[in-house]
Amino acid sequence: MKTKRFHLQRFLHKWHRRVGLVLAIVFLPVSITGILLNHTDELSLSQMHVNVAPILSWYGIKSDIKVTHFTTSKDSITLVNKQIFIQEQASDLNLNSLNGAVFTGDFYVLLSEQSLILLTPAGEKIETLSQVHGLPKGIRALGFHHNTVRLQLANKEVLSNDGLLSWHDIESTTTWSTSNPISYALNSKILSHYQGDGLPLERVILDLHSGRFLGKWAVYLTDLAALGIIYLVLTGLMMWLKRKKKRQNN
Numbered sequence: 001m002k003t004k005r006f007h008l009q010r011f012l013h014k015w016h017r018r019v020g021l022v023l024a025i026v027f028l029p030v031s032i033t034g035i036l037l038n039h040t041d042e043l044s045l046s047q048m049h050v051n052v053a054p055i056l057s058w059y060g061i062k063s064d065i066k067v068t069h070f071t072t073s074k075d076s077i078t079l080v081n082k083q084i085f086i087q088e089q090a091s092d093l094n095l096n097s098l099n100g101a102v103f104t105g106d107f108y109v110l111l112s113e114q115s116l117i118l119l120t121p122a123g124e125k126i127e128t129l130s131q132v133h134g135l136p137k138g139i140r141a142l143g144f145h146h147n148t149v150r151l152q153l154a155n156k157e158v159l160s161n162d163g164l165l166s167w168h169d170i171e172s173t174t175t176w177s178t179s180n181p182i183s184y185a186l187n188s189k190i191l192s193h194y195q196g197d198g199l200p201l202e203r204v205i206l207d208l209h210s211g212r213f214l215g216k217w218a219v220y221l222t223d224l225a226a227l228g229i230i231y232l233v234l235t236g237l238m239m240w241l242k243r244k245k246k247r248q249n250n
Contacts, residue, residue: 009242016235019228026225033209045202059199065191069182070101074121077101077110078182078190088189091123100142100177102149109149111142116164129164136167141176150174
């Protein structure tokens with residue numbers, strides 16, 4: 001009988017420690033986030049934002065962003081996924097691709113696939129030119145040289161000096177519009193417009209504290225934690241009573 005009691009006490013003591021260790025791991029972030037939330041205003045948590053891709057993805061915020069960037073003689077033109085930005089200002093224009101961009105002094109010309117899109121300096125669309133409007137086939141690049149818009153085709157170059165109404169063969173002397181790396185500052189401003197400032201840090205901390213960060217699994221985790229606390233209380237009480245009785249007998 002004493003052997004069974006000894007094994008039971010040993011079993012309870014061993015699992016009391018193990019459950020306590022697991023709950024310590026669970027409640028450590030709860031305690032830390034609780035302290036942070038108590039000082040939200042002092043730490044300005046509502047003013048800070050999270051822009052970490054995995055966390056944004058977890059909250060359903062797009063983070064898989066493709067950026068294509070061109071500089072012109074005026075402002076830069078950037079395609080973010082399918083939306084066009086002039087410098088950091090978003091426009092209403094959506095394109096599947098951006099293959100070149102120049103500024104003529106009066107308007108922007110954008111090359112997208114086999115079409116030219118004309119925009120005002122403010123980013124408003126003027127018109128789209130395609131082969132129906134006399135645009136040559138097989139456009140490979142767009143350029144602007146000596147105040148004329150130029151196109152690179154498969155085996156020649158052409159220019160227009162009558163407002164893009166007609167095109168004429170020329171010698172190869174053009175520097176073509178090519179994509180280039182976007183600066184960190186401009187990229188940050190554009191992404192801020194595109195996807196907002198990000199996710200408020202206060203929201204993430206609050207969700208970690210409450211368990212909502214784990215979604216539906218938080219309910220089961222809370223249940224397990226509650227059962228663990230009950231187990232700690234009961235086994236702790238049993239071991240305390242056992243030791244108290246042992247001391248009284250001695």
